[in-house]
Amino acid sequence: MLNSSIRYQDHTLFCDGVPLKDIVAITGTPVYIYSFKRVLENYERIRTAFAALKPHIHYSAKANANLSLLKTLIQAGAGIDAVSAGEIHRALQAGAAPDSIVFAGVGKTPNELAYALEQGIGWINVENIGELQLINEITKALHREPAQVALRFNPDITANTHPHIATGHGGAKFGLTAETIRDILENQERYPHVHLAGIHLHIGSQLHDTDATRQAVQAALDLIAPHPAIRTVNIGGGLPVAYRPDDTLPSLGQFAETLTPLLKDYTVMLEPGRSIVADAGLLVVSIIYVKKQAGQAFLITDGSMTELIRPALYQAHHEIVPVMTGSHEHKPLSPVNVVGPVCETTDVLGKQVSLPEMFPGELLAILTAGAYGMVMASNYNARPRPPEAAVLPDGRTWRMIRRRETWDDLLAQDEMV
Numbered sequence: 001m002l003n004s005s006i007r008y009q010d011h012t013l014f015c016d017g018v019p020l021k022d023i024v025a026i027t028g029t030p031v032y033i034y035s036f037k038r039v040l041e042n043y044e045r046i047r048t049a050f051a052a053l054k055p056h057i058h059y060s061a062k063a064n065a066n067l068s069l070l071k072t073l074i075q076a077g078a079g080i081d082a083v084s085a086g087e088i089h090r091a092l093q094a095g096a097a098p099d100s101i102v103f104a105g106v107g108k109t110p111n112e113l114a115y116a117l118e119q120g121i122g123w124i125n126v127e128n129i130g131e132l133q134l135i136n137e138i139t140k141a142l143h144r145e146p147a148q149v150a151l152r153f154n155p156d157i158t159a160n161t162h163p164h165i166a167t168g169h170g171g172a173k174f175g176l177t178a179e180t181i182r183d184i185l186e187n188q189e190r191y192p193h194v195h196l197a198g199i200h201l202h203i204g205s206q207l208h209d210t211d212a213t214r215q216a217v218q219a220a221l222d223l224i225a226p227h228p229a230i231r232t233v234n235i236g237g238g239l240p241v242a243y244r245p246d247d248t249l250p251s252l253g254q255f256a257e258t259l260t261p262l263l264k265d266y267t268v269m270l271e272p273g274r275s276i277v278a279d280a281g282l283l284v285v286s287i288i289y290v291k292k293q294a295g296q297a298f299l300i301t302d303g304s305m306t307e308l309i310r311p312a313l314y315q316a317h318h319e320i321v322p323v324m325t326g327s328h329e330h331k332p333l334s335p336v337n338v339v340g341p342v343c344e345t346t347d348v349l350g351k352q353v354s355l356p357e358m359f360p361g362e363l364l365a366i367l368t369a370g371a372y373g374m375v376m377a378s379n380y381n382a383r384p385r386p387p388e389a390a391v392l393p394d395g396r397t398w399r400m401i402r403r404r405e406t407w408d409d410l411l412a413q414d415e416m417v
């Protein structure tokens with residue numbers, strides 16, 4: 001959605017001080033554009049809201065793992081929440097100190113665990129007993145100091161969010177049950193090369209109320225109460241972001257107010273992803289064709305589900321607006337379907353979007369696309385992934401932070417036999 005960085009000035013959509021059309025003139029479309037100023041402001045907003053808990057903020061790289069973006073957040077003081085060895089590698093390349101990286105994930109392979117331990121990363125969030133045993137063995141074999149481990153708790157609480165991004169209910173594959181955690185904590189001598197130091201939970205993304213989180217955190221605290229050596233509580237990510245102007249969501253302040261009284265005697269870690277990058281980014285696409293059939297109007301664009309899969313995968317809503325509004329001022333809005341060229345009926349970026357009459361060659365911006373956009377892009381239909389550009393924190397300078405893939409990039413891994 002529009003905000004202090006993504007806004008119109010003289011009928012032209014800007015990213016901070018730069019008109020989007022200036023960037024697009026160089027990059028072409030489709031292209032992701034980010035405001036690093038907004039990214040840093042979002043990071044600071046979270047820090048300020050939770051200030052009473054002095055949380056360690058580990059940006060969740062899965063939301064957007066562009067190297068320049070990671071570097072910008074790392075330089076601002078953020079740690080990184082990585083969910084694969086690939087993300088750890090990216091975080092290290094971007095300048096993260098190994099001990100500021102948390103390694104999470106439901107199925108870490110032995111190779112990934114060995115890599116993480118060799119690199120000396122700070123924390124591992126453990127999701128099953130086999131993983132704990134592996135960490136114990138690998139650490140012993142490497143003759144290393146034990147890494148700090150947080151046990152990921154599945155509190156069996158259903159978060160109020162889209163079912164595809166809820167993770168805290170009993171039937172989900174995530175985390176350890178209360179019973180297993182009790183058993184591990186009561187038998188710590190089984191894992192002499194593991195430093196059990198924290199508890200971790202993440203009940204879902206885009207959380208619509210604070211109460212489920214409060215209940216989950218309380219249940220986690222009850223579990224660790226008999227074990228005073230466990231001083232760290234990692235409360236995951238999930239802080240929500242408005243995708244529509246009329247979304248009613250709890251504020252950062254409400255989450256902080258709810259949780260601060262519970263957590264004030266603990267070291268607190270947060271893993272926000274979406275709330276840092278979503279509204280700092282957008283996807284610009286060009287209209288290729290306008291088509292009317294079966295009583296429907298379609299704008300067929302050069303952007304698709306391969307750049308932004310969220311609408312196809314979660315029926316997610318993203319506001320779609322013209323990049324230039326000047327020539328449309330007096331024309332009525334009419335609902336159109338904004339679709340891509342991919343051979344899938346679900347390749348829709350927006351259904352029944354209110355837009356002025358628009359023509360081939362004109363630009364549309366798909367808003368709030370900074371999180372889970374580029375990272376989930378694919379090469380389906382042999383579509384090169386789009387470039388990324390960023391307006392730097394000064395608000396005036398912009399840079400390409402990833403080039404557009406080429407057809408040759410797409411062929412590079414194939415072997416022709």
Ligand code: LLP
Pocket residue numbers: 060062063081104165167202204205206236237238239271272273274275310314371372
């Ligand atoms: N920590 C853990 C353990 C997670 O699983 C996640 C997200 C996060 C932190 C960051 O959550 P956030 O602050 O971004 O809500 N692709 C989906 C979202 C998947 C979220 C997966 N886990 C989407 O586009 O909505």
